[in-house]
Amino acid sequence: xxxxxxxxxxxxxxxxxxxxxxxxxxxxxxxxxxxxxxxxxxxxxxxxxxxxxxxxxxxxxxxxxxxxxxxxxxxxxxxxxxxxxxxxxxxxxxxxxxxxxxxxxxxxxxxxxxxxxxxxxxxxxxxxxxxxxxxxxxxxxxxxxxxxxxxxxxxxxxxxxxxxxxxxxxxxxxxxxxxxxxxxxxxxxxxxxxxxxxxxxxxxxxxxxxxxxxxxxxxxxxxxxxxxxxxxxxxxxxxxxxxxxxxxxxxxxxxxxxxxxxxxxxxxxxxxxxxxxxxxxxxxxxxxxxxxxxxxxxxxxxxxxxxxxxxxxxxxxxxxxxxxxxxxxxxxxxxxxxxxxxxxxxxxxxxxxxxxxxxxxxxxxxxxxxxxxxxxxxxxxxxxxxxxxxxxxxxxxxxxxxxxxxxxxxxxxxxxxxxxxxxxxxxxxxxxxxxxxxxxxxxxxxxxxxxxxxxxxxxxxxxxxxxxxxxxxxxxxxxxxxxxxxxxxxxxxxxxxxxxxxxxxxxxxx
Amino acid sequence: xxxxxxxxxxxxxxxxxxxxxxxxxxxxxxxxxxxxxxxxxxxxxxxxxxxxxxxxxxxxxxxxxxxxxxxxxxxxxxxxxxxxxxxxxxxxxxxxxxxxxxxxxxxxxxxxxxxxxxxxxxxxxxxxxxxxxxxxxxxxxxxxxxxxxxxxxxxxxxxxxxxxxxxxxxxxxxxxxxxxxxxxxxxxxxxxxxxxxxxxxxxxxxxxxxxxxxxxxxxxxxxxxxxxxxxxxxxxxxxxxxxxxxxxxxxxxxxxxxxxxxxxxxxxxxxxxxxxxxxxxxxxxxxxxxxxxxxxxxxxxxxxxxxxxxxxxxxxxxxxxxx
Numbered sequence: 001x002x003x004x005x006x007x008x009x010x011x012x013x014x015x016x017x018x019x020x021x022x023x024x025x026x027x028x029x030x031x032x033x034x035x036x037x038x039x040x041x042x043x044x045x046x047x048x049x050x051x052x053x054x055x056x057x058x059x060x061x062x063x064x065x066x067x068x069x070x071x072x073x074x075x076x077x078x079x080x081x082x083x084x085x086x087x088x089x090x091x092x093x094x095x096x097x098x099x100x101x102x103x104x105x106x107x108x109x110x111x112x113x114x115x116x117x118x119x120x121x122x123x124x125x126x127x128x129x130x131x132x133x134x135x136x137x138x139x140x141x142x143x144x145x146x147x148x149x150x151x152x153x154x155x156x157x158x159x160x161x162x163x164x165x166x167x168x169x170x171x172x173x174x175x176x177x178x179x180x181x182x183x184x185x186x187x188x189x190x191x192x193x194x195x196x197x198x199x200x201x202x203x204x205x206x207x208x209x210x211x212x213x214x215x216x217x218x219x220x221x222x223x224x225x226x227x228x229x230x231x232x233x234x235x236x237x238x239x240x241x242x243x244x245x246x247x248x249x250x251x252x253x254x255x256x257x258x259x260x261x262x263x264x265x266x267x268x269x270x271x272x273x274x275x276x277x278x279x280x281x282x283x284x285x286x287x288x289x290x291x292x293x294x295x296x297x298x299x300x301x302x303x304x305x306x307x308x309x310x311x312x313x314x315x316x317x318x319x320x321x322x323x324x325x326x327x328x329x330x331x332x333x334x335x336x337x338x339x340x341x342x343x344x345x346x347x348x349x350x351x352x353x354x355x356x357x358x359x360x361x362x363x364x365x366x367x368x369x370x371x372x373x374x375x376x377x378x379x380x381x382x383x384x385x386x387x388x389x390x391x392x393x394x395x396x397x398x399x400x401x402x403x404x405x406x407x408x409x410x411x412x413x414x415x416x417x418x419x420x421x422x423x424x425x426x427x428x429x430x431x432x433x434x435x436x437x438x439x440x441x442x443x444x445x446x447x448x449x450x451x452x453x454x455x456x457x458x459x460x461x462x463x464x465x466x467x468x469x470x471x472x473x474x475x476x477x478x479x480x481x482x483x484x485x486x487x488x489x490x491x492x493x494x495x496x497x498x499x500x501x502x503x504x505x506x507x508x509x510x
Numbered sequence: 511x512x513x514x515x516x517x518x519x520x521x522x523x524x525x526x527x528x529x530x531x532x533x534x535x536x537x538x539x540x541x542x543x544x545x546x547x548x549x550x551x552x553x554x555x556x557x558x559x560x561x562x563x564x565x566x567x568x569x570x571x572x573x574x575x576x577x578x579x580x581x582x583x584x585x586x587x588x589x590x591x592x593x594x595x596x597x598x599x600x601x602x603x604x605x606x607x608x609x610x611x612x613x614x615x616x617x618x619x620x621x622x623x624x625x626x627x628x629x630x631x632x633x634x635x636x637x638x639x640x641x642x643x644x645x646x647x648x649x650x651x652x653x654x655x656x657x658x659x660x661x662x663x664x665x666x667x668x669x670x671x672x673x674x675x676x677x678x679x680x681x682x683x684x685x686x687x688x689x690x691x692x693x694x695x696x697x698x699x700x701x702x703x704x705x706x707x708x709x710x711x712x713x714x715x716x717x718x719x720x721x722x723x724x725x726x727x728x729x730x731x732x733x734x735x736x737x738x739x740x741x742x743x744x745x746x747x748x749x750x751x752x753x754x755x756x757x758x759x760x761x762x763x764x765x766x767x768x769x770x771x772x773x774x775x776x777x778x779x780x781x782x783x784x785x786x787x788x789x790x791x792x793x794x795x796x797x798x799x800x801x802x803x804x805x806x807x808x809x810x811x812x813x814x815x816x817x818x819x820x821x822x823x824x825x826x827x828x829x830x831x832x833x
Contacts, residue, residue, distance in 0.1 A: 052706075054831065075708035090703040092696045093823070103696050104707025106689040114689075 003066040005030040005162055005193040006051070011060035013046055020046040022217040024060070028162075028210075033184055033194045035204040035225065038214030039237055039437035040407050044197045045087075047214070048164050052084045053077040064162075083155025087167040089147050093140040097133055097150050098122065101157050118157070125156050129186055145176035152183070163187065164195045169203055170435075173292045174465070174497070181207040199237075199437065201230045202466075213237055238439040248449045251473040254283035256319075257457035258304070258338075258426050263313030263324070265299045265481075273299040275481035276313070281426065286448065286458040288472030290465055292500050296481035297461045298343055301428050304459070305340035306330040307348075317426060334363060339419040343430030343461065349415040350403050357385035357399035360418050388417035393443065409440030420447060427451055430461045445471060465496060518662040520779055525667065526737060528775025529674040530555070530729045534753035535760070535767045536674075536681050537725035541587075543685070543762055544718030545698035545824040549605030550590055551726055552750025553612030558583040558730020560616035563630035563741025564623065566637040566734070575637070575735050576670075580727030586612065587723030588716070595715045598828030609750075617743050628743040630734070639668040639736040668736040670728060677725070681764040694718055698822030701829040711829045726750075755808040761819045777803045 004027040013021040021043045028034045038044050049055050051062065053071040061068050064080050071077050077084070091100050098118055107114040119135055126132045133142070133149050142150070148168060155163055165184075169177040184194050184207060196208055204211050205225060212222040213236040221236050234242040258281040265274035273296045281287045289297050302308040304315055309326025317338055322328060330340070342348035350359050361370050361381055370381050385399040392413045394406070403411060412432065419427065432448065433441045448471060452458050462468050468475055469489065477485045477499040485499045534551045541548040558579035566575035586608050593604040617628035624630050647665035650657045685691040693714055697704045701711045729749075734741045752774050759773075760766035781800030788794045 073708065074706055078708055084706065086706065088702075090700065090706040092699045092703050094699060095696065099692060099696075100703070103692060103703065104709050106692060109689050111687055111689060111692060 003030070004028055004063070005065060006195075007063040007066075008047075008051075009061040009063065011047070011050060011057045011062070013050060013055060013057050019217050021050070021057070024219050026212055026219055026222070028193060028195060030065075030193050031188060031191050032209040033188050033196060033207055035196045035198065035208035035211040036214060037198055037201065037204050037211060037233060037237060039199060039439065040409065040435070042214040042237070043217040044214050045166060048084070048166055048195070048197060051077065051164065052082060078158050078160075081159055081161035083152075083158060083160025083163050085148065085151040085155060085163065085165045085168060087170060089144075089151055091139045091147060091150060094138060096136050096138055097142075097153075098135040100139060100150055101135075101154050105158055121157060122153065125153060129156070129183065129190065131156075131183065144171045145173075145179065148172070148180065149183070152187075160192070162193045162195070164197070166197045167199070168196070169198065169200065173463075175501070177203070178206075201233055201438070204233065205230060215239055234438055238437075240439075242438055242442055246445045246449060246470045248471075249453070251285045251452065252455075253285040253473070254455060256280045257283050257317070258459065259314075259316040259319075260300075260304065261314040261316070263300070263303065263315065264311045265296070265303050265308065266311050267299065273481050274303065274310075277478075277481075277483050278313075279476055279483060279486075281457040281459050283425070283457050284452060284455045285473045286452050286460055286471055288460045288462065288468035288475045289478055290468045290475055290496055290500055291463070291478035293463045295478045295500075297463075297478050298430070299481075300478070301340070301343070301430050301459065301461055305338070305342075305428055306333045331363065331366070334422070334424075337425035339422055339424035339427050341415050341419050341427070341429040341432065343434070345408075345411055345415050350411060352402075352404040354403055355399065356389075356394075356401050356403055356406070356414060357382045359403050359414055360385040360388055360399070362418065364418070364422065388414075388421060391421075392417040392447075407437070408435040409437045412436050412444065413440065416444060416447060420451060424456065426457045426459070428459045428461075432460070432462065433464070433467060465493065465500070469493070469496070515658060515662070518658055520783055521776075522662050522666075523779040523782065524772060524776040525663070525671060526775075527778045528771045529667075529671040530732050530737065530749055531753050531756060531774055532674045532768060532771040533670075533677070533725050533729035533732065534750055535756045535771050536677055536764065537722040537729065538754055538757045539681065539760075539762055539764060539767060540694070540718050540725070541722035542757065542825055543698045543822055544694050544715050545701060545822055545827065545829075546591070546594055546715055546719055546722075547601040547605065547826040548590065548719075548722055549602055549754065550586065550608035550612075550750075551722075551753055552746050552748065553605075553609035554583040554586045554723060554726035555730040555733065555750055556609075556616055556744070556746045557586055557612040558727040559734040559745055560612075560620065560630070560730075560741045561727075562731040563633070563734040564620075566633050567624070567631050567740070570634070570637045572637055572639050572731075572735050576639075576728065576731040579731035579734075580724050583727030583730060584720055584723030587719045587726070591716050591719040594828060595712050595719070598830065601826050601828075613744065616741070620741065620743070630741040633735065633739040635739075637735065638739060639670050639732070641666045641668055642672075668732070670732040670736050673728065674732075675768070678764050678768045685764065690717070695822075698824055701824050705829070705831065715829075752804055752808070755812070758819045758821075759811055762822065774804050774807075777807060 006028040008024050008026040011021055011024040024047060036044050050057050053073045053076050062071060069080060101122060102114055102118045107117060122135050131149055131153055133146050139147060168180060172180060188194055198204060208225045210222065211225050212219050213233060215237060261278050263274055263277045264272065267273050277300060291297050299308060303310050303324055306328035307330055310324040315322040315324050317336055346352060370377055382399050389397045389399065394410050394413045432444050448458060460471060472489050475487045475489065475491055476483050477496060479500060479502040487496065534555055538548055538551050561582040562575035562579040565578040566572060590604050590608055593599040594601040620628040620630060644665035647661045651661045685695060693704060693709055697711055697714050705711050733745055738745065756767060756770035756774055759770040781803055784795055784800055785797050
């Protein structure tokens, strides 16, 4: 084995009482794609921030190409050929591609020469790595996949030999992710070293040569990707055996609980987001809606949940009409037994500045259970919150803690506990496991199956096709606002992918 | 011919009245483009005007007065920067505080030092920025059309007026043709992008705040030593806020800022011109209505006539490094 591109020796970092990185030893071979996998909070991002000079390690040594170095700030990291593609793009949205690439390495106080040089260099990189993107395009007008390409170009423009990608596929559709992996392979073949940080096992298996697993701040194992398996990695990540496939029996569908008829919804600009959608959800079944993000799934469930107005169509809950004119009161729908776990827990599901117990009754705060006369019965609410914390294993188990301080998975459990424990007849659930750890995913999936087995009607929306396939009893595919197909749970992944991409629509048009 | 001259004079006073607005508006542009909202333009201008009036009274020098105005305005800008950049305080609160401090302190110090009810003594012309007659103005004066335009409109302003209008192309050039400008625009949109590119966000923002202070100081000096002859209590009279409105109309762009300021200056000039005059059909226009015109226009335009004005995305938000 040649000299490692990066070697970390005994790197240790604490933030107050949190031991974010414990005595990390890690060697990353030059010219490989090295995956780092771990749950949220395992210390992956901290480790990479140390590598990029955002933080200083409390102790330990970093060697780049065998030389011990000190990385005091991002400039130093860039100088050593380390480039970072951040999870949230570090791009100026109303700048052109060229301006973004130049920012920080303009060359001289006047831009003129720098622009010419950057343009030439971009052209060269384009040809060398097939990373074509229009240098004069505005970032905000580019799709996310291309925006990410600009981030990669930024790093290469700065002469990066080692490229760190932090959760790069979080915002990408599956085809875009595959395309990214092809780009990474090409970069590797040209001799670059790539570090891929993710919590998705599928990506590790698909894209990496080696993989290191982090758990609670430590690197617990490093494997050759070809010599390990998804099951082993999952177990290493969580520290116990994990069931990756949901165990469930046959569905016992009963009467129709939720019925959607010819529903059409427009967004604020007047664009049709849901186009004449009709379907039923029966008691005791899970209906999954598959689709690439942005094809109307969000608008569909928001309309049913009473927080968005429809243009036309009807929605019936237990055979009774729901007001979908936008004047509906979501509170009234809750009283009628329709619970909604919104897709975006940060903006719609929780008030992050509230304490946990306050969020645990949000929307149900008018219930006499939680009231003492006109006032909130804080003791009763906290007692109720503690019960939910115990049942859903929400950590840390402190109802007085600010909600923002919980991890993504635990925040999601707070929302789920609130909605499921009301024992609704119909549960609408959007992106149940977005940004949630493997261990928590297993738990959440079990709860959803339990709801079904208890005879509830579940409408599930997720952009994770695997999740839709493993949970749903029936799958509806949405494309451009329309329900373009219905399949059963055994449907072929490729066939669903074609439906999601609107392939049949295109063929029909031709 | 009389009405031609009258119109020229109206435009002439438009230019005079626009100049301080334009300086303040460009000041705000530097600051807000870097993501620091500055409601304290008014206070900085007022403090600058007072400093200029006081120093001109003591030393009889307009240049020293200008330097003093810039110094005090930059100092107040740094206070705003210290509160909102270093300590991540609320930028609106900090700006309002500066306005209050300036409004109160200038009157108190003015009364204590000069005993004229908060104003500074009237300045002799030797201690002011006087009108400059551009070369050839007198000789060209008799040439029809061009002569009067050159003599009335273009020539005969103080150096600070010319400076204000020259700063428009200069600011455009800085913003779009220099490294500093690129970074300034970037830090107002996405400071994290600037930070990860290895550029110091606080230092960049402090420089923007200093630019803002310099321009507000010039605006203040203009009021006290060019347009007026000494400091008068509350002499900015809301110009800082009008400048902010102009900045929004202009969607934070320099050339458009000039047009917006000229429009406000014109309304102001028109208001003065029409005072006590009787118009056909309407009759005598109340002074108060004319004075209110710029504000009415602000509301009307902001209510939808200018389209959507999107402020710099990171404006008003302190930058905190992500953990």
